Amino acid sequence: MVKSKLRGGYDVSQVLNRDGTHRHPQSFSGSVAHDAVLVLDPSPGENFGHPVFLFYVDVNVTKKRCLHMNGVYLDECLTLALKSRCQNQLKRWQVGWLPGGTLRGRSITVGRAGRLVERASGGLCVIHFLPLVVGVGDSNLTQKLRCVHGEFATCPQLLPMGSPSLPISSCELNKNTRRCHQQPLATHLSCRLYQTCDHAVLISGWRQQMTFQRHIHNLQRFYRMLRINGFHKDHIKTFFASGGQLPDLENVHPATEKAAIRNHVSYICRKQHCADTLVLYLNSPTRNDGTMLLWDADLKERYSVSELLTDLAGCRATRVLLFVDQSYSGVLSKRLRSSQKHLNVGLLNVTLAGAPCNVIPPLTDGELRKEYQGCQNLPTALWHQKQRQIS
Template identity: 80%
Template sequence: VLAILPDSGGVVSSKPRAGFGVSQVLNGGEGPHRHQQPFPGSTAHDAVLVLDPSPGENFGHPVVLFYVDVNVTKKRCSHLDGYYLDECLTLALKGRCQNQLKRRQAGPERLMGNGHSRLAGGALRGGTITTSGASRLVERAIGGLCEVHFLPLVVGVEDSNRTQRLRCVHAEFARCPQPLPMGSPSLPVSSCELNKNTRRCHQQPLATHLSCRLYQTCDHAVLISGWQQQMTFQRHVQNLQRFYRMLRNNGFHKDHIKTFFASSGQLPDIEGVYSATEKAVIRNHVSYVCRKQHCADTLVLYLNSPTRNDGTMLLWDANLNGIADLKERYSVNELLADLAGCRATRVLLFVDQSYSGVLSKRLRGSQKHLNVVLIQSQPPWAGLLNVTLAGAPCNATPPLTDGEMRREYQGCQNLPTALWHQK
């Protein structure tokens, strides 16, 4: 098997072993160019073991990934800097990292969390890993910019379909996360032909131009979540549903809440939900609402995707290759460009994902995002936050009635013609 990571441009690396390289396995010993190598120079292994210290957290967060090989002597395993437990476990690191030698010091408290584990790619034959053993492995393994932050796509070297072979095993530590409900197998977008017009293949167009009406300003929201079925769980659907209900309870009209989640095979039961397979559609919608004069009073973004350590969000893996291609990732630079000079009265970012500090730092130093607020524990935007989600004052005397809130602030308000035509 091979382990493919979304953020390393291909397979994760380990020290070479005495065994078959990918080219040998694919070519069957019949010449070096019989089949094209998907990952030149990579090495096939018997199994993959992933230990996840923090299964309750969103990805990315550090996980520890080992290649497992049988029929390797203890001496050979030691030479490979591996761990010998009847089989040989060698640490796999992320490829294309900034500094392969730089390692971050971290204590076992941060590394282990609650000591949870996931086991994958075939059972360890004849060996077991205890809680204390896993702790020692994790303590020795994690480090630096090359640490793995996502569950890999584990595929057989001869599997052209790239079927995920990683499976979660409920050890004595934590329960496996609840996977997404699947009505039918998810197919790459390229597999959706016109003669197979199922709900899974149907791509509902997003009519962004209908979002902004003449002589009217409204509250708008964009919700983004999902990368792969292996890293997108039922709790992510529940996050979206709760946030959607919260927006509706605060007067947001259903037509002005756009949710981008997973692919069309896993769409949750939410009004206005679209698959997160087209970055251009998401960016165009956010940009349109921001650029249109008087379109948005409050613009809310809820971000709940797996995230790289540079703050880049992963959108859905549309081609199912396990690698976050350019159109499958939404960078901090791109998000800031879409929100720069936004004409909404206020832009509220609810960032429920890892590495929000990157975005926070960029916003604090920007003069193009003075009306953009990142919701966190200690916001530096206290003045902008002294209103309700819909923009109503918090300290009105006497307090606003429910009718006044709905009429004057929540949902949409009509604007005078003179105001609309002002430059």
């Protein structure tokens, strides 16, 4: 559970721009000053992109006035906030509590353990990310939302996040948000002649209040797993938040560099013989259409399912393995199942490095390292044979 201080008057905005300004001053219905803001997160262990429930709290409001506002009167008036710009914004909602803990007219109920649950019959206007809550008259737009935990869940450990590097003229983003990484990704050095290797791309994005210590732990554990399975450190590229050094990880780049991510994935896929196994680990906040948010809500920093499928279409890697550790993974899975351009995407009956699973006797660690893991030299004749097949 997260909430703001009770008194003083607060306004709500959907998201901050990188320069500190807020993009949509009134992104939620009835977004005006309130005495307090209460946010309930029904899935605190999941990445953001899942529904959260935002309530406005107003004191010194009569019960009659509260009910007229479609609120719930509990000495103070509690009003459920919804997005004002959504497909169902013109639909008439009647809000109120029914016996048994059901919120009338809403797509949420209170479960036996006091847990808020979203029904499948609606919810297109619910909020999926923590809002920006600021004090009235606060020109610095300081976030007032604070986490308070009880028996339900503990507060996540936030990360001290720095801003991306300063703008320079050669950035890939638009003129309002351009920025660049000081050490460009040398994608062209990833593939060598007469050699095929295992490659991996790890993506974990967005900003401070959505990025927790557990996201670093996720990356560290996945990185170690890849290294144990023979992936060379130079062939593991990590795109995390605004970049910077991460313990035990190398080749870390900002997730803000969407063009660099797409160029690298596309290059590995298009280059003949480059990749034996290509692994993608996705661990970012997502919209309900499966779009990954790499930094904020800027269109230039959203990595959509369609864009990812375009980058992986017809990939020349022997196999492509996707580990989708984020909300709304079913959108990507459904698109892949119906696609004829991604036949090598999926978990086959082989190990991560492509070794068979049913060999008797089992392969030794030495045989795995020599014949499957990391990089293998490609016979010259085979390389030329494949080149002729392409031409």
